[in-house]
Amino acid sequence: MSRRSGRTQSHARARAFALDPRLAIGIVLVVASVVGVVSIVAAADDSTEVYAAASTLTPGDRVLSSDLVVRNVKLNEATDRYIARGELPPEGFIATRPIEAGELVPTSSLGSHDGLSLTSVVVSPHGGLSGTVTPGASVDVWASAETESGEYGAPGVIISGAIVVRLLEDDSLVTSAQGSAIELLVPRSRVARVLEAMANGDVLSVIPANLPAKG
Secondary structure, eight states, X not given: OHHHHHHHHHHHHHHHHHTOHHHHHHHHHXXXXXXXXXXXXXXXXXXXXXXXXXXXXXXXXXXXGGGXXXXXXXXXXXXXXXXXXXXXXXXXEEEOSOBOTXXXXXXXXXXXGGGGGEEEEEEOOTTOOOTTOOTTOEEEEEEEOBOXXXXXXXXXXXXXXXXXXXXXXXXXTTOBTTBOOEEEEEEGGGHHHHHHHHHTTOEEEEEESOOOOOO
């Protein structure tokens, strides 16, 4: 009888411990504390998921979601300046400016598929390039044709508002003895005019279409 009584008392103490309301209250408090901390952290995190270039993009590139990666960053009031996750057009977009690998994709870089009417050409302007002619800059291409007397006539604009893709002054394969080579994004409708000027040996000049205001 004493052994049975001892086992009964032991089982009773085990059930009492398992059903101790203080333990249940303690668990509830711990869970509530964890949930509260997580809620506070989530409320304080104002970061936004935006797209960044997985590799360098150049003007005229057709960009799809596979060309981008998602970055979680804090933009504050600049959120509207970048493409947030889920805002990418299903058909992608045409890049209108250079975007370096890892750079956040600005909304200003989104072009429509009308941009597919553009293509790139490489020209070698005479007389060098202005320091303001950098990738992404807008430039005009001027041409001066040689006359019968062996002189060159008055120059005229053959391409207006071309976009600089990149400078090739260090690339010996495309750099002409006439000057530094430059890759430009131009309307397809004007490519023939550019090639004609190059074939005729016209003097080409690349001039910034607009200059930043100073002082």
